[in-house]
Amino acid sequence: MSTQAAAQEDVRDTHLDDAELHARLTRTWRTGTSLIERLSSVDHKVVGRRYILTAFFFLCLGGLSAVAMRLQLARPEAKLLGPDLYNQLFTMHGTTMMFLFAVPVMEAFAVYFVPLMVGTRNIAFPRLNAFSYWIFLFGGLFLWVSFLLKVGPDVGWFAYVPLSGPEFSPGKRADVWAQMITFTEISALAVAIEIIVTVFKQRAPGMTLDRIPLFVWAMLVTSFLIIFAMPAVMVASTMLILDRLVGTHFFNPAEGGDSLLWQHLFWFFGHPEVYIIFIPATGMVSAIIAAFARRPVFGYLPLVLSLIAVGFLSFGLWVHHMFVTGLPQLGSAFFTASSMLIAVPNGLQIFCWVATLWDSRPVFKTPLLFVIGFFFIFIIGGMSGVMVASVPIDTQVHDTYFVVAHFHYVLIGGAVFPLLGAVYFWFPKITGRMLSERLGKWNFSLAFVGFNVAFFPMHILGLQGMPRRVYTYLPEMGWGSLNLLSSAGALVLFTSFVLLLVNVILSARRGPTAGENPWDAGTLEWATTSPPLPYNFSRIPFVTHREPLWDNRDSLPVITGLSVDTRETVSGTLTEAFPEIRENSPEPSIWPLLAAIAVAGTFLGSIFTPWAVVWGSIPVAITLTCWFWPKGTPEDEK
Amino acid sequence: MRQRPVQDVSALPTYGYGSVSPIWWGTLGFVALEAMGFALAGGAYLYLRQVNPDWPIAVPPPSHWPGTVMLIVLLASLWPNALADRAARDENLPRVQLWLVVMSVLGIIAVGIRAWEFMHINVRWDTNAYGSIVWFVLGLHATHLITDLGDTLVLAALMFTRHAKGKRFSDVSDNAFYWYFVVASWVPLYALIYGVPRL
Numbered sequence: 001m002s003t004q005a006a007a008q009e010d011v012r013d014t015h016l017d018d019a020e021l022h023a024r025l026t027r028t029w030r031t032g033t034s035l036i037e038r039l040s041s042v043d044h045k046v047v048g049r050r051y052i053l054t055a056f057f058f059l060c061l062g063g064l065s066a067v068a069m070r071l072q073l074a075r076p077e078a079k080l081l082g083p084d085l086y087n088q089l090f091t092m093h094g095t096t097m098m099f100l101f102a103v104p105v106m107e108a109f110a111v112y113f114v115p116l117m118v119g120t121r122n123i124a125f126p127r128l129n130a131f132s133y134w135i136f137l138f139g140g141l142f143l144w145v146s147f148l149l150k151v152g153p154d155v156g157w158f159a160y161v162p163l164s165g166p167e168f169s170p171g172k173r174a175d176v177w178a179q180m181i182t183f184t185e186i187s188a189l190a191v192a193i194e195i196i197v198t199v200f201k202q203r204a205p206g207m208t209l210d211r212i213p214l215f216v217w218a219m220l221v222t223s224f225l226i227i228f229a230m231p232a233v234m235v236a237s238t239m240l241i242l243d244r245l246v247g248t249h250f251f252n253p254a255e256g257g258d259s260l261l262w263q264h265l266f267w268f269f270g271h272p273e274v275y276i277i278f279i280p281a282t283g284m285v286s287a288i289i290a291a292f293a294r295r296p297v298f299g300y301l302p303l304v305l306s307l308i309a310v311g312f313l314s315f316g317l318w319v320h321h322m323f324v325t326g327l328p329q330l331g332s333a334f335f336t337a338s339s340m341l342i343a344v345p346n347g348l349q350i351f352c353w354v355a356t357l358w359d360s361r362p363v364f365k366t367p368l369l370f371v372i373g374f375f376f377i378f379i380i381g382g383m384s385g386v387m388v389a390s391v392p393i394d395t396q397v398h399d400t401y402f403v404v405a406h407f408h409y410v411l412i413g414g415a416v417f418p419l420l421g422a423v424y425f426w427f428p429k430i431t432g433r434m435l436s437e438r439l440g441k442w443n444f445s446l447a448f449v450g451f452n453v454a455f456f457p458m459h460i461l462g463l464q465g466m467p468r469r470v471y472t473y474l475p476e477m478g479w480g481s482l483n484l485l486s487s488a489g490a491l492v493l494f495t496s497f498v499l500l501l502v503n504v505i506l507s508a509r510r511g512p513t514a515g516e517n518p519w520d521a522g523t524l525e526w527a528t529t530s531p532p533l534p535y536n537f538s539r540i541p542f543v544t545h546r547e548p549l550w551d552n553r554d555s556l557p558v559i560t561g562l563s564v565d566t567r568e569t570v571s572g573t574l575t576e577a578f579p580e581i582r583e584n585s586p587e588p589s590i591w592p593l594l595a596a597i598a599v600a601g602t603f604l605g606s607i608f609t610p611w612a613v614v615w616g617s618i619p620v621a622i623t624l625t626c627w628f629w630p631k632g633t634p635e636d637e638k
Numbered sequence: 639m640r641q642r643p644v645q646d647v648s649a650l651p652t653y654g655y656g657s658v659s660p661i662w663w664g665t666l667g668f669v670a671l672e673a674m675g676f677a678l679a680g681g682a683y684l685y686l687r688q689v690n691p692d693w694p695i696a697v698p699p700p701s702h703w704p705g706t707v708m709l710i711v712l713l714a715s716l717w718p719n720a721l722a723d724r725a726a727r728d729e730n731l732p733r734v735q736l737w738l739v740v741m742s743v744l745g746i747i748a749v750g751i752r753a754w755e756f757m758h759i760n761v762r763w764d765t766n767a768y769g770s771i772v773w774f775v776l777g778l779h780a781t782h783l784i785t786d787l788g789d790t791l792v793l794a795a796l797m798f799t800r801h802a803k804g805k806r807f808s809d810v811s812d813n814a815f816y817w818y819f820v821v822a823s824w825v826p827l828y829a830l831i832y833g834v835p836r837l
Binding site for chain 2: 202242255258268554559570625
């Protein structure tokens, strides 16, 4: 093809009318309908929706394992579950909630919404994004299929050595846990890099650093936490699996190894992990509060700086999980101080949100109710957190139900309540229909009451000395009535999730249509149709304000000059978002799925023989090469 | 909503080099997380040294010669690597082809030296915790050598096909960028593996 002909074919969006623009962009960006085309999709919305649904599916499994445990503990000496199944269940519950639900669901919302909120057409590295989803799915299925085959891990979600080592856990259970880590961390790391590059490079022109929506800031900070925290657990789980499979001695004290090395590596990841889950939730809170307080959030700069401060401080806390291991006193003192210090930026955020609501006329729709619930529960969790940051109190309540109560207040209050608010807030954008407000208010009320009834008594049970991870207890201990109360609360909490499911199913079909911007919110995801079209925006917006849609009530400033027949987006400078290139986003490809299958097969095989890594690397190399090799499409050749 | 055009970007190029390219940033992200992995592995090495009275445990320190040769070869490879990067930025295809072939050969030599290194560290991975961590650190770096060699071979082959134009030059430049990291990470790891046991 001559250059001239190519130039003639390169149609730009500058002078096209709306219908022609829509037709051409749809042809360029859409995901086909055949099975292969669906499996090849690289649309961040398609992948993001899959991520969200899969993460909620695992929430369901994790929740059901919690219900089973609560039924067993409802009365002393119950015979519903035996000790072996109970050990598997608490391990599956914790592992599923942390690795298959909490982190992936936050990243899932980012995969869906960050590109929309920064005004671009797809996430950076969309094929890597598709690959990361498949790896996550295979890792989760691997864990749960193993459980069904009675090789579910039974060593706790942090798999302490020596219990999880070759001597005390023969068989494959701990290997399943360790390889599940590899799957989920690869997927989380890939998404983290995609989000960072999307935010750094693909923001709509004009979206300077101080115009980035707070949710996007939160996901950016979270992504950096993932990059610097997750390698620690990958290093640890790789060492564990090497100890178990090829006879290394990392954690074997008889040959110079050390079991505390595991705890250091695990918690170097494990504490930032809490903030990897919590920081995205704060972004959701900021987004919801701005929309329902009907004003920009008070204290944008302190909020952003708090996010960054929390990110840094979260790496200086890990030893507070190890206070009872007999560390030097100076070390303990340092980690007590830093654990209390992190309450400062977190508190600052809460004051900014309260100030926003104080000076406004809030609209109390369901999303805001969940945020109010978040304040209440998270603050209690934060206060019990300051308590256990102190070495004497921690020594007293370590491994008791007090700690279980504390971290459920932090994680459910701090992350799940904002997340549920975000589901009500963004469901109209994803599906085009509103969730029922009436069911939503019931959902919130039951969740709030059920949660507190389920978890508040655990503080008292812990102070009374009830240890974690016991499958039953004797009637003489006097823990029966509080446990019964807690189990009743758990059922109420569970019912609230059933209501959410009912609401989602009914509203997805029959809910009132949402329109572009049902909440009259200010950020860019509301500037396009609900659900968004495959190309997100018919022309890339030009950003003039932190809340662009409130600044431009009549018309949206846009940029022109992009090709409509190839997948063009704008890529710009890091701080000013000044456009630099018309970057072509990769087109759909089946190879990310095939590469994920090759990688999954390699990991699976490696549990049985180390040679699987050698032989598996061949299909992995082939599929990756095919993935990257240009196919001669216009996107490749530009 | 009605649209109001305010800026035209039709004159912008479709690819760029260095920090203009999103792939450069993606590579930097992977460099950051892999550097963190090296740092943690190094930390684990020093931790195990700290908790053991003797280091190395029950074996002599490793012969440093294979590692030193590796260091020399890797540092020497910076020169052709920089030339490959420059040729890519100049979009000078014959020189890109030349230097990618040179880098491929150097990558193969480096992987060969790594195999030689494993044979002369005087300890097996299952001898004791010292052996385990040495194999771990060396293996982690070997993985980087092998994956970068794979990248370079594929890219070298690609630059001899009809696809060798436009954005592919930017890919060559990003590949060269990653090799700097593979070389740079070897310097502290060399000091760790061959220096620390002699302290």
